Amino acid sequence: MGPLGYVLLQGIGAIVGVVVLWLVAKRKLGFRWAALGWGALAFPLSQLARVAVISPLNAGFERFLEPSVAVTAVTVVLVLSSGLFEESARWVVMRYWAKGVRSWREGVGFGLGHGGIEAILLMGNAMVSNVAMLQFGDVVREQVARTGDTKALEALDSQVELLNTIGFTLVAMGWYERILAIIFHVAMSVLILRAVRERKWQLWLLAVLLHIAFNTVAVTLAPVSYTALYIALTAFTAVVVWALAAGPLARRAVDGSRDVAGLPANVGKQMP
Template sequence: MDLVLRAVGWMVFAFGGPALALWVRARWGRPAAWLGLGALTWGGAQALRLPLLMALSAGFRWFGWSAPPQPFLFNWIVLSLSAGLFEETARWLGMRWAARRQAREGRELEAQDAVVIGLAHGGTEAFALGLAGGLTFLAMAMLREGLLPTPPAAAPALAAYWATPAWMVSVGILERAMAILFHAGLALILWHGLRRRQGGWWAVAVLLHAGANGTAGYALARWGVWAAEGAVALWTLPIAIGIARALRRPAPPPPR
């Protein structure tokens, strides 16, 4: 039963987000291109960000740089702010392309379009993380069942993995659900800026993204997983209210 719960949990983790984006896109009749656009904005951002982080990490080893005196501040700036900068810049550029595409067809980019793009972005991230978690689960299961040889150095990690309750995967699913909703809200913020031709909304999205990542990471390191979930929920709640309000009321006309 433990194996079944973990397997189903990782499947929901990986495929729940993309399935939601597909369903919402079909329900609202939005272009299928928005799904690819959302996936591309996440993948493109990581393709640039991750090599930069690896190069920075390598710099500490190769050049003998000393550890920063304030690790939390350093990690917040490098990890959280870089996530905001790269992902929101990619999303901003992608949504500008989407707006031009709609304009060529005599239509406007609407709030529903932004939500679909945000859901696809967040769903792609969930798929990547769920795939990594699912492959880890598969490897751990094969090690436990003796289908793969267990290196002595891996024994503590194997024991710790199976000591973690299977239901903890559902905590990750909850966190991803909130993160996907948060991405949809950030996409709406950028859509608002594009409609009003105000680039400052890009900075708002970057700072919100960095703030959510940073506070959740700090809460996880300081107080544990439930505190991190609470931090994510506090960021997501106003975003969810904003999404509901934006979808209910008609969009203001763009400035001439």
Template sequence: MNEIVFSGEAIAAHAVIAVLCILIPVGAALVWRFCLKKGSMRYTFIGAGMFFLFAIILERLLHQAMLPLVSGNVLLYTLYGALAAGIFEETARYISFRFLMKYSRSAENAVSYGLGHGGFEAIYIAGITSISVLMMAAEIRSSGTAQMIQNFTGGSEAVAEQLRAQLLGFSQMTIPTALISVFERIVAMALHVSLSVLVMESVMVKGKAWLYPAAIAIHALMDVPALLYQSGKIPLLVCEAIMTAFTAVWVFVAIRYYKALRAK
């Protein structure tokens, strides 16, 4: 088995992702609550917990059944992946605002929730993943690729091949790509906060219930470029440009709804 080599730049790149994708979400939540004196940390933790329950546990259970059926078709894979993310995460938001935050609904707490939801996503998907990569890279350096993969997979050949492919990709990480990854997480957090405001509006304001399904559609559309990139249909920079422009539009819309909610 050929050795997988993590260069100094690859190690530094994953360290950058790990540090920034933990510090930025935590810092944003703390600034919002303690510097700007807005919202409550309680709802930040609710946002994080609901993301974990709906996106990490429930959605992945559905993926186990559905992905083998759609993975061979780019169109079906993209439609399924986008809709599943939108439905699960926006439903988590709606349930939180409708029931868990029934007596504390406000624009400020919507932002607190969004920072928890989007922040935990950044920490889990990027921060913790990069920490795991750094740990595996350290073990590769000390005991070799074959032994490390054996330790992590328990001898399963199929899992070993999958892990090896992932490690090969991780070993090619560069500083510019790491910074793009961090920027992507910031953009995603901004969208999560914006969608939280829209869903809060759907719960608080009579006649605005349509904003909940609208949030599902917006979330699904945001995931389309990422899924197309993963399928090799568009380059990374095009993907990031589309997602950034799309998010900027909804941040602008959410600011207007935020101001309207605060006035109520």
């Protein structure tokens, strides 16, 4: 299989995998499709708001700061805004629109929708971009070369070289990273669910900080070592899995014996 085949395998495999995950999880957990749909809506909404706010800010950095300083500033803003906007969007959607999402299983469905649609959009966009690069790379390189931007040309050459050497290992690494991200989104959705139900802004803040920490690990270690990156993200996700299975985000801890209104848990689950 050549580079084009591997690129298509990674993108299509990720999309099919997410759909299968949704179907299996829906059957096993019994959450409503609406919960998954609200979660899937929360992600693009968060990105629209994020882009609207940080684009002018990043443009200002690039105009008034030295290039090296501007790159650092833009990276910091991207990392900080990821947690702030995604967790805030989760809270807004869950608090005001998805009022049926009030139990653990509905929160998990919400998180699967959020993390799943992110994987579909990111992997699908990467697939389209990489296919275009493989098919029209020479044309793109010629256009970049005409600008005289040597750094952009070097970055382009590095990307093309990576694509031409892609194999199943890199494909699997991309899938694995998305699996970790989806698990993380599920945990943060359940945490935001608790924030909404218990009306504790501290839990929202905790979700924001954890999200920033997760992305900081990725941004910091990716340029250094992919091995260290995946070890760190796996360890981070292992803690998240514990929290969902037996910790403060477990079903028993979240649903408890009563809902936020003080009603029995089985009554609360019937509320719209």
